[in-house]
Amino acid sequence: MLGEGILKGMAETAKNFFGSYFSAERLTTVEYPEQRIAPYEAARVFPFLVFDGSDWEAGMRCVACQICEKECPPKCIFIEKSKDKKPDALGKQQFYPARFDIDISVCMSCQICVEVCPFEAIKMDTEYELSTDNRFGGLLLDRRQLAKSNQYYHQIHPAEADGVDARLAAEKAKADAKTKITAEAKTAAIAGEGA
Amino acid sequence: MSIVFYLLAAITVAGGLAAMLLKNTVHCALALTVAFAGLALLFLNLDAQFAGFAQILIYIGAVAILVVFAILLTRASETPKDGVFSKTWLAGLAVAAAVFAVLGWAVMQSVRVLPHETAVPEVTVQQIGVALVGRYVLPLEIVAVLLTAALIGAVIVAMHEKVGHEKEEGK
Amino acid sequence: MSQTPFFENLDQIFVLLQHWLVSFLPTSWQPAAGVLLSVAAIVCLFPALFALTTVFERKGLARIQNRLGPNRVGPFGIFQPIADAIKSLTKEDIVPLSADAAVHFLAPLLLVITVFMGFAVLPMGRNMVLVDLDAGLLFYFAMGASSELAVFMAGWSSRNKYSLLGAMRAVAQMISYEVPLLLSSVAVVMITGSLSLTKIVEAQNQYTWGLPHWYIFTPWGFAGFVMYAIATTAETNRSPFDLPEGESELVAGYHTEYSGFKFALFFLGEYVAMFSISGLGTTLFLGGWSAPLSFLTWIPSWIWFFSKLMLSIFVFIWMRGTLPRLRQDQLMNFAWKFVLPMCLVNLLVAALWRFMGDGWLRWVFCSAILIAAYAGMGLGEMRRQRLGPRSYRYAE
Numbered sequence: 001m002l003g004e005g006i007l008k009g010m011a012e013t014a015k016n017f018f019g020s021y022f023s024a025e026r027l028t029t030v031e032y033p034e035q036r037i038a039p040y041e042a043a044r045v046f047p048f049l050v051f052d053g054s055d056w057e058a059g060m061r062c063v064a065c066q067i068c069e070k071e072c073p074p075k076c077i078f079i080e081k082s083k084d085k086k087p088d089a090l091g092k093q094q095f096y097p098a099r100f101d102i103d104i105s106v107c108m109s110c111q112i113c114v115e116v117c118p119f120e121a122i123k124m125d126t127e128y129e130l131s132t133d134n135r136f137g138g139l140l141l142d143r144r145q146l147a148k149s150n151q152y153y154h155q156i157h158p159a160e161a162d163g164v165d166a167r168l169a170a171e172k173a174k175a176d177a178k179t180k181i182t183a184e185a186k187t188a189a190i191a192g193e194g195a
Numbered sequence: 196m197s198i199v200f201y202l203l204a205a206i207t208v209a210g211g212l213a214a215m216l217l218k219n220t221v222h223c224a225l226a227l228t229v230a231f232a233g234l235a236l237l238f239l240n241l242d243a244q245f246a247g248f249a250q251i252l253i254y255i256g257a258v259a260i261l262v263v264f265a266i267l268l269t270r271a272s273e274t275p276k277d278g279v280f281s282k283t284w285l286a287g288l289a290v291a292a293a294v295f296a297v298l299g300w301a302v303m304q305s306v307r308v309l310p311h312e313t314a315v316p317e318v319t320v321q322q323i324g325v326a327l328v329g330r331y332v333l334p335l336e337i338v339a340v341l342l343t344a345a346l347i348g349a350v351i352v353a354m355h356e357k358v359g360h361e362k363e364e365g366k
Numbered sequence: 367m368s369q370t371p372f373f374e375n376l377d378q379i380f381v382l383l384q385h386w387l388v389s390f391l392p393t394s395w396q397p398a399a400g401v402l403l404s405v406a407a408i409v410c411l412f413p414a415l416f417a418l419t420t421v422f423e424r425k426g427l428a429r430i431q432n433r434l435g436p437n438r439v440g441p442f443g444i445f446q447p448i449a450d451a452i453k454s455l456t457k458e459d460i461v462p463l464s465a466d467a468a469v470h471f472l473a474p475l476l477l478v479i480t481v482f483m484g485f486a487v488l489p490m491g492r493n494m495v496l497v498d499l500d501a502g503l504l505f506y507f508a509m510g511a512s513s514e515l516a517v518f519m520a521g522w523s524s525r526n527k528y529s530l531l532g533a534m535r536a537v538a539q540m541i542s543y544e545v546p547l548l549l550s551s552v553a554v555v556m557i558t559g560s561l562s563l564t565k566i567v568e569a570q571n572q573y574t575w576g577l578p579h580w581y582i583f584t585p586w587g588f589a590g591f592v593m594y595a596i597a598t599t600a601e602t603n604r605s606p607f608d609l610p611e612g613e614s615e616l617v618a619g620y621h622t623e624y625s626g627f628k629f630a631l632f633f634l635g636e637y638v639a640m641f642s643i644s645g646l647g648t649t650l651f652l653g654g655w656s657a658p659l660s661f662l663t664w665i666p667s668w669i670w671f672f673s674k675l676m677l678s679i680f681v682f683i684w685m686r687g688t689l690p691r692l693r694q695d696q697l698m699n700f701a702w703k704f705v706l707p708m709c710l711v712n713l714l715v716a717a718l719w720r721f722m723g724d725g726w727l728r729w730v731f732c733s734a735i736l737i738a739a740y741a742g743m744g745l746g747e748m749r750r751q752r753l754g755p756r757s758y759r760y761a762e
């Protein structure tokens with residue numbers, strides 16, 4: 001029929017108009033900032049440093065190996081190694097970063113730093129409301145601002161955090177088993193020597 | 196000869212004078228529109244509703260726009276360098292005086308012939324319509340044929356230009 | 367139809383109000399005061415309606431496009447026009463240096479004046495017409511034609527190539543669609559036998575078996591209404607014919623060099639023209655202030671008029687949200703090659719309707735002619751334009 005296209009179009013828009021009062025499918029607006037879309041599992045914005053426990057300095061997983069600094073494509077990470085060492089999660093004495101700065105005006109959220117970190121120390125955050133009125137350093141986050149707890153990590157990426165915790169627990173179990181074997185071998189050797 | 200008539204006459208004459216004296220051609224066209232409006236209001240002052248509104252519809256709504264388009268599509272939109280008065284103004288003045296004499300004589304004659312009527316006859320649109328298709332049907336049809344001829348002519352002139360352009364580009 | 371005194375008074379409430387207010391003045395001043403009061407009412411009411419319509423348009427378009435409209439200023443964004451008015455009044459009035467100052471100033475003025483003049487002949491209720499002219503329809507179209515000059519003046523005085531182009535296109539479009547507009551109204555005039563709008567409404571204010579004699583319920587009236595609606599959309603530069611206006615969103619247009627209050631005046635002029643031409647369409651085809659069913663005549667007449675007016679406005683908004691914009695040449699082709707011949711056929715059919723006398727035969731005959739003409743011309747146009755599903759060729 002002639003003019004049928006116009007009528008079909010008008011029916012569709014009428015459906016849109018009336019449907020927008022009833023179904024969410026026909027009204028997809030989210031009134032930011034009163035409403036927010038919940039970030040999904042794989043969302044990522046800028047990196048942050050994970051710490052275990054409640055003390056951010058003592059529990060920080062980062063050992064200042066500087067792999068992420070070297071791998072970062074736009075070179076937005078600045079690390080200064082400490083002079084002394086502190087014990088890490090497995091009990092070994094490790095360096096820690098005296099300075100860990102990320103310039104988030106440069107960071108391109110490629111997640112390469114997360115992928116290469118051997119210590120599960122740096123992960124992607126989902127915080128995006130980072131505007132500041134200080135243009136000369138407001139977008140340079142230091143390690144205090146970057147340090148966030150493992151509970152927070154569980155909140156934003158539950159599945160990923162569970163996986164990381166499982167891996168770390170497995171490593172700790174292996175290390176414990178190794179120390180137990182070496183300790184038993186030592187006691188056996190001492191006992192053997194004594195005998 | 197009420198004050199309304201003098202006011203409207205002043206507007207019309209001022210519009211006509213401005214249409215002649217202004218330098219910018221589009222301003223002249225707009226002043227001419229003011230003169231048309233003055234004429235329409237004069238018709239309305241005489242209770243000739245159909246004539247007045249038809250004047251606005253046709254002259255201001257179509258003819259003025261036509262004049263303005265014609266000015267824009269030709270080179271007349273640039274202000275003239277030599278001033279607005281032409282060299283042959285004496286002959287123009289003579290012709291205008293002659294036309295004015297004829298028109299003035301015709302008006303004075305008609306005023307003398309028709310007696311002063313106290314009541315203005317109510318001319319409704321229906322009466323005009325009946326007259327147009329009754330007594331004046333031949334002029335109506337001739338005007339219609341004339342308009343059709345003009346329309347067809349315009350279409351042909353526009354078409355020819357396109358064909359002419361194509362021929363030139365083909366060379 | 368006998369009505370209770372209460373509903374009769376409600377129907378004539380504005381007339382009674384006017385008489386009461388005017389009775390405070392000496393007798394010699396009363397007619398002029400009455401007219402001034404009506405003029406003031408029109409000048410206050412329609413801009414208020416315009417403010418409301420801007421909110422409805424933005425919210426309506428938004429809902430059609432799956433989004434919310436303005437909803438921050440006042441509940442559901444009702445006070446948004448106040449914010450817009452304050453914004454447009456406090457903006458700097460920029461006039462380009464090389465622009466023609468006098469014409470630049472007069473253009474929005476002329477537009478608003480001619481657009482408001484059109485309301486003088488619209489019957490907005492029983493006994494509620496400002497001036498009952500014998501040639502009312504002609505007056506209305508005369509004012510409509512004058513508003514085109516204002517558009518041209520605006521575009522030319524800006525000394526801007528794009529403004530001028532936009533203005534020329536707008537004027538060409540308005541002139542082209544003026545002819546179908548007039549011709550579709552002429553069919554109504556032919557059947558009624560008068561150019562007076564009050565008589566046209568009274569001719570439609572009759573009922574058979576409860577249904578009214580509105581002209582839209584006749585074959586020629588329905589076709590005429592469709593042509594009138596198309597011509598109206600083009601006259602007021604609304605989507606899908608808003609290329610002169612859409613250009614101003616994209617590049618420029620005839621009101622590009624206007625800022626602040628003058629731009630607001632252009633906007634006001636466009637919307638008030640929409641009201642006025644919808645009002646005329648209601649009067650000509652939808653029965654003006656008459657009720658749709660004979661047992662609903664107790665509802666005041668002005669409520670019916672304004673409901674039909676707002677319904678037309680909603681249909682305008684609906685069309686704007688639905689259809690894409692037509693290109694200038696498509697628009698002109700449509701006007702001269704389809705709408706105009708259909709209007710001429712409609713005139714013939716209206717004449718046939720009148721002379722065939724009452725009965726079912728004239729319904730069948732007239733409908734058949736109109737449908738045949740529509741189908742024939744439509745298919746012919748489509749074949750000439752080679753419309754159909756597109757086939758794509760991709761690079762190998």
